Amino acid sequence: xxxxxxxxxxxxxxxxxxxxxxxxxxxxxxxxxxxxxxxxxxxxxxxxxxxxxxxxxxxxxxxxxxxxxxxxxxxxxxxxxxxxxxxxxxxxxxxxxxxxxxxxxxxxxxxxxxxxxxxxxxxxxxxxxxxxxxxxxxxxxxxxxxxxxxxxxxxxxxxxxxxxxxxxxxxxxxxxxxxxxxxxxxxxxxxxxxxxxxxxxxxxxxxxxxxxxxxxxxxxxxxxxxxxxxxxxxxxxxxxxxxxxxxxxxxxxxxxxxxxxxxxxxxxxxxxxxxxxxxxxxxxxxxxxxxxxx
Amino acid sequence: xxxxxxxxxxxxxxxxxxxxxxxxxxxxxxxxxxxxxxxxxxxxxxxxxxxxxxxxxxxxxxxxxxxxxxxxxxxxxxxxxxxxxxxxxxxxxxxxxxxxxxxxxxxxxxxxxxxxxxxxxxxxxxxxxxxxxxxxxxxxxxxxxxxxxxxxxxxxxxxxxxxxxxxxxxxxxxxxxxxxxxxxxxxxxxxxxxxxxxxxxxxxxxxxxxxxxxxxxxxxxxxxxxxxxxxxxxxxxxxxxxxxxxxxxxxxxxxxxxxxxxxxxxxxxxxxxxxxxxxxxxxxxxxxxx
Numbered sequence: 001x002x003x004x005x006x007x008x009x010x011x012x013x014x015x016x017x018x019x020x021x022x023x024x025x026x027x028x029x030x031x032x033x034x035x036x037x038x039x040x041x042x043x044x045x046x047x048x049x050x051x052x053x054x055x056x057x058x059x060x061x062x063x064x065x066x067x068x069x070x071x072x073x074x075x076x077x078x079x080x081x082x083x084x085x086x087x088x089x090x091x092x093x094x095x096x097x098x099x100x101x102x103x104x105x106x107x108x109x110x111x112x113x114x115x116x117x118x119x120x121x122x123x124x125x126x127x128x129x130x131x132x133x134x135x136x137x138x139x140x141x142x143x144x145x146x147x148x149x150x151x152x153x154x155x156x157x158x159x160x161x162x163x164x165x166x167x168x169x170x171x172x173x174x175x176x177x178x179x180x181x182x183x184x185x186x187x188x189x190x191x192x193x194x195x196x197x198x199x200x201x202x203x204x205x206x207x208x209x210x211x212x213x214x215x216x217x218x219x220x221x222x223x224x225x226x227x228x229x230x231x232x233x234x235x236x237x238x239x240x241x242x243x244x245x246x247x248x249x250x251x252x253x254x255x256x257x258x259x260x261x262x263x264x265x266x267x268x269x270x271x272x273x274x275x276x277x278x279x280x281x282x283x284x285x286x287x288x289x290x291x292x293x294x
Numbered sequence: 295x296x297x298x299x300x301x302x303x304x305x306x307x308x309x310x311x312x313x314x315x316x317x318x319x320x321x322x323x324x325x326x327x328x329x330x331x332x333x334x335x336x337x338x339x340x341x342x343x344x345x346x347x348x349x350x351x352x353x354x355x356x357x358x359x360x361x362x363x364x365x366x367x368x369x370x371x372x373x374x375x376x377x378x379x380x381x382x383x384x385x386x387x388x389x390x391x392x393x394x395x396x397x398x399x400x401x402x403x404x405x406x407x408x409x410x411x412x413x414x415x416x417x418x419x420x421x422x423x424x425x426x427x428x429x430x431x432x433x434x435x436x437x438x439x440x441x442x443x444x445x446x447x448x449x450x451x452x453x454x455x456x457x458x459x460x461x462x463x464x465x466x467x468x469x470x471x472x473x474x475x476x477x478x479x480x481x482x483x484x485x486x487x488x489x490x491x492x493x494x495x496x497x498x499x500x501x502x503x504x505x506x507x508x509x510x511x512x513x514x515x516x517x518x519x520x521x522x523x524x525x526x527x528x529x530x531x532x533x534x535x536x537x538x539x540x541x542x543x544x545x546x547x548x549x550x551x552x553x554x555x556x557x558x559x560x561x562x563x564x565x566x567x568x569x570x571x572x573x574x575x576x577x578x579x580x581x582x583x584x
Contacts, residue, residue, distance in 0.1 A: 039400070046397035049390075050454045050535075060450035068449050093336035100333065136561045140440070140528045144545050149357055150350030154340040159347070159354075228438045232531060235340070242532070245444045261436045 068250065077252035084240065084259055091236035092263070094154050094229070095222040098161025103215050105166045110173025117177060127170065134167025139225045143234040154235030161222050161229075168218060176210045177203070213275050220271040227260050361554025378555050384540060388559060390454055391536035394529075395522040398458050402465025402522075403515050406431070409466070410473030416480075427470075434467025439525045443534040454535030461525050465518060476510045477503075516571045523567050527560050 015022045024032070051057055077084075111117045113127035142160035150156050185202035193201065230238025237260060244253040336342070365373045378384075412418055412427040439460045446456030485502035493501065530538025537560060544552040 043397055043400045046393045046458075049393065050397065050458050052455070056450065056453075056455065060446075060455070064446070064449035068445055089339050093340035093342075096332060096336045097340055097342055132565065133561070136564050137557070138524055138528050140531055141541070141557070141560075144531070144542065145357060146350075146354065148545060148548075149354040150346060155343065155346055155350070158340060158342060224436075224438065228440050231440060231444070241441065242444060245441075245448065248448070257437060257441065261433065264436055 071248075071250040072254045073251070075251055075255035075258060077249075077255050080252065081255075084237065084256055087230075087237040087240050088259055088263055090154055091226045091230075091238070092223060092267075094157045094234075094236055095161060095219060095226040098158045098226070099165055099215060099219045099222050101158065101162035102165025102169055102218075103211075105162065106169030106173055107211075109166070109170045110177060113170050113174035114177035116180065128174070131167040131170035131174075134163055135171070136167075137164070139164050139229060140232055143229045144232045147233045152233045152235075157226060157229040157234035157236060160234060161226060165218060165222065169215070172214045173207070173211055176207045176214070180206055216271050216275055220267055223267050224264055227264075357550065360550035361557065363551045363554075377551055380540075380552065380555070384537065384556055384559055387537040387540050388563060391526045391530075391538070392523065392563070394454050394458050394461065394536055395519060395526040398461035398465055398526070399515065399519050399522050401458075402462045403469050403511075403518065405462070406466040406469030407473050407511065409470045410477055413470055413474035414477035416478055428474075431467045431470040431474075434463050435471065436467070437464075439464035440529055440532060443529040444532050447533045452533040452535075457526065457529040457534030457536055460529055460534060461522050464525070465522060469514065469518060472514050473507070473511060476507045476514075480506045513575055516575050520568055520571045524564060527564070 019025065023029075047053065109127060109131075113124055113131060115121075115124055118124040118127075139160050142163050143156055146156035146159045150159065180203060184206060185198055188198050188202040226236055226238075227241075228238045230236040230240070231242040233239065237256060241253060241256045241260070244250070244256060363373070363377050365377070409427055409431060412423055413431055415424060418424045418427075442460035442463050443457055446459045450456040450459070480503055484506065485498050488498045488502040526536050526538075527541075528538045530536040530540070531542045533539065537556060541553060541556045541560070544550075544556060
């Protein structure tokens, strides 16, 4: 290929003809830079407001380096490892029971929140908003309320996870149900099936793998959440972690954090393996990834 | 249906189908047995007690009803005013919470964005740099932000500063990983196009890489703001500032009406932010796909 020589005059001519192909117009650039400037100014104001430019920040950073970070390592407390492992087990049990309870509660409600299952639109809309309300509070907020109601311990944590998960699963399940293929339902009906048959042979085979996959994904997510619920007294490893951190037992805290991180990795790995077997591809048709991207 | 006059093909099909169903049944029963074992073990380990639960439930509902004080239609304004007696204080806390989330998102995204170039396999020559950056990002995001907050409170004392730092560290880890994946998926073609037209390294990044990755960066950042507003409402539970601190105190001191009032503010804010962010992200993606 022989290079084509373009004269400066030709470039200038092209630039004059196709203004926006070469650069944005002055107005567009002004709008961009004013938004950018405002965002940066707000960030700097926030730093000022939260004492980034004071001795508090400098002292704290020094203290973080000298006291906290250097005291974290090496982790100690290996003699208490059985206690930590038991607490970790309690955390996983909380996550499991909370997820199962949420899934069981949400299963019938999910049908009530699906547009193609409920002819009465206000009921469907109300159920969706109810689910949004349950999800809007963080796990820790529910845990704080339940600790006050049922006392310290894992039960409060289980309830907190179950309530939030009911909300999440209503949303996920009803979306899975709304994406049903009508043909299978029509086929069951054409073969003379009643409503129960339609649900058992037309609906469930389609939605069950998706529901299981999402439930598993949420279990993975809840194992992380359950690890911190103990900070407000709702059982599990978080209770020990908060206790050690507040008592400046940083080396033991370090061991607990390492334990949590390793457990989270292990669960991620196992859950991905299981989900891949369940629906072939961990990302294909996964309602959660769709939700995140939408 | 196996008739007496079935052809060999039908018999073969029936055999195959029976075998398939047996396989399915075995898998299903295995699943349920495993599930039952997990369930029983969990109930024992977590000391799940239905009696305590049933005893606790009325107290929970009592709690929730106490959170909304009597509102009479005749004196609605005065009742609401009395309920929201601390509105000014709470709105200041709410503003702090939102600003904490904003600042943490900005700082975390900038730091995570910078690190993401070291964590992208196609942009780093030395493998150990990639490996170390990946592990750092992993630890930053696997340790929950409230645990970071607990640690930062030890160093910086009580206030919004440790909260901002905690959320920043978590955001850095999450954004770094997501951005690195975006970078790895960037096509080489525009980069080579810029180089062929005589551009230098800066031109390659500015005109070859940035236009490809920026829409994804923006979309992830808006999603992150949503998550960080939620985080900023709870880091206050361990003393790291924001409206979570007011909520925690109200619940600890059994000021139910206060707790209810704050909860309503929190939920309204979170729902509003989710809605706005979703709308903006749709616009962003819509424009991008045009």
